[in-house]
Amino acid sequence: MLKALTDRFGLPVSVTILLLLWFWLIVLVILPQLIMIDYSFRPNLLPAQMGGPEDGYTIGNYQTLANNDIHRTIFFKTIWSSILVTFLTLVVCYPVAYFLAQLASTRQAMLIALLLVIPYWINEILRTFAWYLILAFQGPLNAVLLGLGFIDRPIRFLSGDSGVLIGMVYAYLLFMVFPLYNALESLDPNQVRAARNLGAGTIRTHWRIIIPHAKPGIATGCIMTFMLAAGSYAVPALLGSPGSRWFTQIIYNWFFEGGDWHMGAAYAFVLLILCIGFIALVMKVFKIGLGDIGR
Amino acid sequence: MDSRVQLQQLSMSFGDFTAVHPLDLDIRSGEFFSFLGPSGCGKTTLLNIISGFLTPTSGTVTIGGEPMASVPANKRPTSMIFQNLALFPLMTVAENIEFGLEVRGISKPERRKVSDRLLELVDLTGSGDKRIDDLSGGQKQRVAIARALAVEPRVLLLDEPLSALDLKLRQHMRSELKEIQRRTEITFIYITHDQGEALTMSDRVAVMSAGRLQQVDEPMTLYQNPATPFVAEFVGENNRIAGEVVGNDNGRVQIKHPSLGVLEGISTEAMAPGTACSLYVRPERLRLVGEDASPVNRLQARLDVVNFEGAFLMLESSIEGLSDPLKIQTEHSTMPASLTKDHPVSLVFDPADALVMPESAAEGGGHAQGLD
Numbered sequence: 001m002l003k004a005l006t007d008r009f010g011l012p013v014s015v016t017i018l019l020l021l022w023f024w025l026i027v028l029v030i031l032p033q034l035i036m037i038d039y040s041f042r043p044n045l046l047p048a049q050m051g052g053p054e055d056g057y058t059i060g061n062y063q064t065l066a067n068n069d070i071h072r073t074i075f076f077k078t079i080w081s082s083i084l085v086t087f088l089t090l091v092v093c094y095p096v097a098y099f100l101a102q103l104a105s106t107r108q109a110m111l112i113a114l115l116l117v118i119p120y121w122i123n124e125i126l127r128t129f130a131w132y133l134i135l136a137f138q139g140p141l142n143a144v145l146l147g148l149g150f151i152d153r154p155i156r157f158l159s160g161d162s163g164v165l166i167g168m169v170y171a172y173l174l175f176m177v178f179p180l181y182n183a184l185e186s187l188d189p190n191q192v193r194a195a196r197n198l199g200a201g202t203i204r205t206h207w208r209i210i211i212p213h214a215k216p217g218i219a220t221g222c223i224m225t226f227m228l229a230a231g232s233y234a235v236p237a238l239l240g241s242p243g244s245r246w247f248t249q250i251i252y253n254w255f256f257e258g259g260d261w262h263m264g265a266a267y268a269f270v271l272l273i274l275c276i277g278f279i280a281l282v283m284k285v286f287k288i289g290l291g292d293i294g295r
Numbered sequence: 296m297d298s299r300v301q302l303q304q305l306s307m308s309f310g311d312f313t314a315v316h317p318l319d320l321d322i323r324s325g326e327f328f329s330f331l332g333p334s335g336c337g338k339t340t341l342l343n344i345i346s347g348f349l350t351p352t353s354g355t356v357t358i359g360g361e362p363m364a365s366v367p368a369n370k371r372p373t374s375m376i377f378q379n380l381a382l383f384p385l386m387t388v389a390e391n392i393e394f395g396l397e398v399r400g401i402s403k404p405e406r407r408k409v410s411d412r413l414l415e416l417v418d419l420t421g422s423g424d425k426r427i428d429d430l431s432g433g434q435k436q437r438v439a440i441a442r443a444l445a446v447e448p449r450v451l452l453l454d455e456p457l458s459a460l461d462l463k464l465r466q467h468m469r470s471e472l473k474e475i476q477r478r479t480e481i482t483f484i485y486i487t488h489d490q491g492e493a494l495t496m497s498d499r500v501a502v503m504s505a506g507r508l509q510q511v512d513e514p515m516t517l518y519q520n521p522a523t524p525f526v527a528e529f530v531g532e533n534n535r536i537a538g539e540v541v542g543n544d545n546g547r548v549q550i551k552h553p554s555l556g557v558l559e560g561i562s563t564e565a566m567a568p569g570t571a572c573s574l575y576v577r578p579e580r581l582r583l584v585g586e587d588a589s590p591v592n593r594l595q596a597r598l599d600v601v602n603f604e605g606a607f608l609m610l611e612s613s614i615e616g617l618s619d620p621l622k623i624q625t626e627h628s629t630m631p632a633s634l635t636k637d638h639p640v641s642l643v644f645d646p647a648d649a650l651v652m653p654e655s656a657a658e659g660g661g662h663a664q665g666l667d
């Protein structure tokens with residue numbers, strides 16, 4: 001690889017690129033993480049106590065999380081809700097990606113891709129806030145549903161979890177659609193025809209032929225969506241209610257309201273471990289390797 | 296089992312482009328029927344209509360007396376072998392073969408019995424657990440055949456299934472396909488641009504050109520009595536000499552070529568003098584003769600190339616005034632040893648071996664040379 005790089009750019013440029021890469025990886029990614037882990041194993045001390053007998057490594061911060069019922073509940077709820085968000089996003093995106101990749105004409109595909117991407121030119125906070133307006137108690141969605149006679153009184157979308165779920169599915173749509181599209185696009189249409197020719201209906205064709213083929217794409221999309229959902233702050237902060245607090249909000253509180261960086265670091269580290277665990281689990285369930293995800 | 300396939304006034308257009316012009320065809324039950332034509336003449340389109348993947352612009356498909364218009368692709372009694380095989384790469388060989396049975400809700404032990412039997416039929420006993428990617432081209436080919444046969448179709452549709460194989464394997468698979476067809480009594484509809492394949496395997500062949508049927512006949516008839524100039528040139532080797540009609544009596548036609556003079560052949564249709572026409576004579580019907588032979592249909596040429604083809608020699612000779620070289624097929628024994636490149640040669644052919652057809656009969660087809 002190094003040789004390919006020097007052949008292409010010459011030695012000085014290649015060395016610069018590599019140095020920058022290593023700088024980014026070590027100084028900006030690995031080191032801060034290590035510092036954070038170090039922080040998480042130390043108590044929050046007053047300046048006067050530093051260097052004193054209490055200044056040593058401890059697992060007290062983690063014990064706080066384990067012993068705090070509310071925080072623990074929110075932690076598990078965040079995991080569960082993120083899984084739900086991931087699943088809903090998959091269900092919404094699969095038909096779209098399949099249509100884009102296999103059925104749409106070039107013009108249709110361009111149009112849909114454009115419609116999907118344009119909203120993402122707007123800042124995430126603003127996009128989320130748009131949903132706040134749409135889902136409001138007196139907002140347009142309730143008005144439409146009432147007008148069509150589906151409901152007889154407005155629904156409080158924003159007081160439960162539904163607002164957060166809808167907002168997140170929307171926020172992370174693209175991160176699911178494009179990996180799925182990539183995987184589905186490489187499917188030979190004759191595979192689908194062959195299955196049909198042998199008598200398979202639509203559902204079986206998807207279940208036995210198309211979904212197995214798209215597995216790496218599904219796994220990649222799920223991993224990205226889950227990580228983004230579990231680590232999301234803006235969506236739950238804007239669309240959530242006190243009952244639908246996200247774990248990231250608690251971490252935020254430790255850092256910026258409680259002023260306890262050590263506790264915040266411990267909470268954040270637990271979330272990181274959780275995400276890595278989730279990736280490992282998904283990869284095992286889908287029987288795919290790291291190399292498949294990069295594709 | 297009635298597995299006749301009838302096509303009535305069947306046509307297919309994509310936008311302004313007509314891929315298949317209206318045609319009628321009756322394919323018999325248990326017949327090995329081929330569509331032969333150059334790439335792009337509409338063969339795959341026709342197969343896709345029969346299998347239900349395409350809805351024809353007009354006309355009907357009937358299989359075993361049943362109209363297929365309202366039968367979706369996954370309910371038709373047809374089975375297709377795709378041009379690129381389209382085996383399922385994520386399944387094992389056995390799972391591929393059993394897929395159609397799995398769809399029909401047949402139990403696993405029953406399915407296994409069927410796939411074992413079919414693997415034996417295609418000479419792949421014991422390969423059931425292999426991955427598709429671990430098979431050679433010829434083995435994949437045979438798995439595709441087994442997979443298509445597993446659902447016991449009444450009609451097997453084959454889209455140039457042998458085109459990716461090398462010559463030896465292709466010849467081997469030809470006889471295997473023929474053998475399977477004989478044993479199963481399934482109607483085979485076979486598509487190819489390779490005339491050798493069509494002629495050796497088929498009971499009947501439909502020659503197609505630019506979306507039109509040119510001729511439907513037994514292989515021997517196609518070769519001996521081509522109905523159109525397209526068929527004459529596409530099926531087998533042929534020499535073409537263009538001219539115009541000068542005389543016509545009792546099926547014998549005299550034509551005049553500007554530099555070769557008057558030549559004589561036979562024709563099935565009456566042509567008025569002055570009609571532009573082509574005379575076709577097969578390479579094996581041209582004979583090398585000495586100076587003293589009959590003056591009828593005698594040509595003076597110069598030998599250009601001697602191709603050794605194993606069992607015979609294929610000579611190419613040029614004649615002034617004729618753009619394409621004449622091809623002559625000859626035995627080693629009748630070839631004088633003194634005859635070498637650049638030698639003048641005398642050629643004759645029997646008028647009964649030369650077919651004269653009017654130019655206009657090349658309806659929509661044009662001449663096959665240079666195609667495919």
Ligand SMILES: Nc1ncnc2c1ncn2[C@@H]1O[C@H](COP(=O)(O)OP(=O)(O)O)[C@@H](O)[C@H]1O
Pocket residue numbers: 309312314332333334335336337338339340341
């Ligand atoms: N879906 C389609 N849309 C437009 N044109 C098509 C389509 N399918 C086939 N054609 C055209 O129809 C003609 C016949 O194609 P095909 O049946 O695949 O030929 P063959 O199998 O004889 O090589 C070709 O010119 C091809 O470009």
Ligand SMILES: [Mg+2]
Pocket residue numbers: 335338339378454
């Ligand atoms: Mg084709």
